[in-house]
Amino acid sequence: MTRRSFHRAPEAERRQDLITATLDCISELGLQGATVREVATRAGVTPGLIRHYFSSKDQMLQAAYREVMTGMTSKVADAADKGQSSACARLHDFIVANLTPPVADGRALSLWAAFISHVRVDPDFAEIHRESYLAFRSVLEALVADVLTEAGQAADTKRCQELAIAINGVIDGLWLEGTLVGDLFSETPLPGIAVRSVEVLLGGISLAADTQQT
């Protein structure tokens, strides 16, 4: 009986493969389905190898959680930088990026919810959540400040903070609705609702991009 042959992968690459496999398991089978054996199988690897890269299964899950959150935040932050034009256009793109794939899709929501449900169970997960939430909101708060100054309005910290909280609420809520019951919104696209809602929250500032049609 001969052993199966294998190939030695660079540490970073193998870690990434394991994390990706972990996330696949969680989104398709739930946290309970992310067993050491299932993850290893999907990564094309033997169960024992996991403990060579992570000191425990829990640490692997935490690494996976971190990747999900930094991935989502960086994607929407990128979208707000691509179109360099105006602050309004950047906020507009930021909102839309939050409510369209790949940020707004079932897999992302499934992963997010699975981890959130563990925030109260494990303090390590709570810390990861807190960090990623603050990172996201600080991006949004800066964006709001830019929009306000661009519109010639006062951008004091207090007001920016409250607006960012409210806007974050709209985005989060619509992200939930869209990804959970997206099929109910074929006729009333969410990004449009979101943009209009935020415009209203901002006191009537228009975020319309130049290339917009209805």
Added chain:
Amino acid sequence: MTRRSFHRAPEAERRQDLITATLDCISELGLQGATVREVATRAGVTPGLIRHYFSSKDQMLQAAYREVMTGMTSKVADAADKGQSSACARLHDFIVANLTPPVADGRALSLWAAFISHVRVDPDFAEIHRESYLAFRSVLEALVADVLTEAGQAADTKRCQELAIAINGVIDGLWLEGTLVGDLFSETPLPGIAVRSVEVLLGGISLAADTQQT
């Protein structure tokens, strides 16, 4: 060796105890912690009894999910009926009820997230989600229609629907923020932000109750 004595409980009561124990397990230990044995222990019962009330562990989880959602919806719907005064006051109370305990608390969020993360895993959970979401939004949509007509504005279906979606988004999103990182909002209470945001979304209609102070 004598068997432990027990008492025969009415079916409804025992089922309720098992469901409550299930929810306690999930909120404190996660879905993975809601094992047949742990639930039975907390319900003061033997593991085997669970299969006498539910044909499988999964069916018990589904019953628990249903209870969580109907409980939350009925609580906020009740809050919108107590003060019979005006439609504006009812919407106001509805919003506040969503963002204050017991609806807005860590336990509820933990439970909700755990179940949501299984919506994509198990079609039965998806169906429960869909039903409870539509029930909630139909309550909100009726409330919005009342407010609009009360303010003398047009309350056509299309507009009510879009407004309900947006308002639901604000509520969901702020509910998330408040329950997840509530300690960050000691100085900027969320119910206030929510009410003001909805007022703006409604085009400036004031929802202020008579007994309001700042």
Added chain:
DNA sequence: TCAGAAATTATTCAAGTGTATAATTTGGGC
């Protein structure tokens, strides 16, 4: 009071769980 149906417990089972450890293979540096 005393059956007997139904609720509850006790016990068992096979499968799956994370982890620990030892045996092997790989691939880069000499």
Added chain:
DNA sequence: GCCCAAATTATACACTTGAATAATTTCTGA
């Protein structure tokens, strides 16, 4: 070409899991 550290596999273990079954207790109704 070969050696040796490190990556990977293989195997084993102790424990937990959901479920199935049989044995017992409870309590109602006649």
